Amino acid sequence: MLTSFRKMHGLGNDFVILDERDGHLSLTSARIAALAHRRRGIGCDQLVTLRPACAEGADVFVRFFNPDGSEAGACGNASRCVADLIWRETGNRTPVLQTRAGRLPAQIEKNGLITVDMGEPRLNWQDVPLAAEMDTLHLPLEGDPAAASMGNPHATFFVEDFVHLSQGHALEHDPLFPERANIGFARIDGPARMRLKVHERGAGVTEACGSGACAAVVNAARRGLVERVCEVELDGGILRIEWADNNHVFMTGSATTAFEGTVDLAAYPE
Ligand SMILES: N[C@@H](CCC[C@H](N)C(=O)O)C(=O)O
Numbered sequence: 001m002l003t004s005f006r007k008m009h010g011l012g013n014d015f016v017i018l019d020e021r022d023g024h025l026s027l028t029s030a031r032i033a034a035l036a037h038r039r040r041g042i043g044c045d046q047l048v049t050l051r052p053a054c055a056e057g058a059d060v061f062v063r064f065f066n067p068d069g070s071e072a073g074a075c076g077n078a079s080r081c082v083a084d085l086i087w088r089e090t091g092n093r094t095p096v097l098q099t100r101a102g103r104l105p106a107q108i109e110k111n112g113l114i115t116v117d118m119g120e121p122r123l124n125w126q127d128v129p130l131a132a133e134m135d136t137l138h139l140p141l142e143g144d145p146a147a148a149s150m151g152n153p154h155a156t157f158f159v160e161d162f163v164h165l166s167q168g169h170a171l172e173h174d175p176l177f178p179e180r181a182n183i184g185f186a187r188i189d190g191p192a193r194m195r196l197k198v199h200e201r202g203a204g205v206t207e208a209c210g211s212g213a214c215a216a217v218v219n220a221a222r223r224g225l226v227e228r229v230c231e232v233e234l235d236g237g238i239l240r241i242e243w244a245d246n247n248h249v250f251m252t253g254s255a256t257t258a259f260e261g262t263v264d265l266a267a268y269p270e
Contacts, residue, residue, distance in 0.1 A: 156215055
């Protein structure tokens with residue numbers, strides 16, 4: 001039986017979105033990894049599933065899976081894509097997403113960009129999580145990164161250039177990060193501007209990482225390197241990040257539908 005899917009991207013960070021609102025799909029981690037594979041599957045940075053919401057006031061329950069089959073608590077770029085999808089389905093310009101990381105209210109702006117309230121950053125070592133008690137603003141790693149959770153674990157290195165990007169895989173697996181981590185490399189270009197590249201946990205280097213941009217601005221603002229409203233330039237484009245006075249992080253950027261298609265799930269390993 002063929003299953004419909006939608007291919008979307010946020011600044012080139014691309015997603016296969018599977019809809020389980022009308023019925024459960026059999027998605028094991030092996031099948032997810034096969035579907036996400038760039039040559040043997042449909043290919044994507046994350047596979048996203050939609051289910052009926054069970055939290056009050058939420059429009060949809062969203063889950064995010066990496067190409068290695070692991071599940072992530074948060075994905076900023078996919079959250080904007082799902083908000084865009086719900087808006088196009090229902091006309092509701094303020095959809096609310098339920099995720100493992102919490103309830104994420106979104107807003108479709110007049111210019112078509114999408115703002116998602118990504119919630120409060122978690123800055124305690126247990127919440128990132130890190131392997132032992134320590135100051136999350138200065139991790140004991142060469143390069144002195146800072147850590148934060150946006151519902152998923154991030155470490156941000158502040159750099160002059162990106163020559164160490166290839167170390168992202170080893171850093172993702174450093175014993176300091178018991179659940180591994182997304183590794184960001186941020187170059188500060190001004191008080192309200194940074195350039196960011198991210199090696200994503202379970203995915204590798206992507207064109208853009210929304211939660212990584214949120215974590216980078218939070219970590220840079222904690223260090224006094226940028227203001228709390230900051231533009232983040234990623235390989236795929238620009239996100240506006242605001243760490244507001246209510247401690248919530250707001251992320252604004254685009255969401256694009258690339259195409260819709262069908263797939264025979266039974267043709268992929270279970
Ligand atoms: N692309 C994402 C983050 C996806 C999840 C991440 N790889 C993880 O494992 O935490 C984003 O836009 O935030």
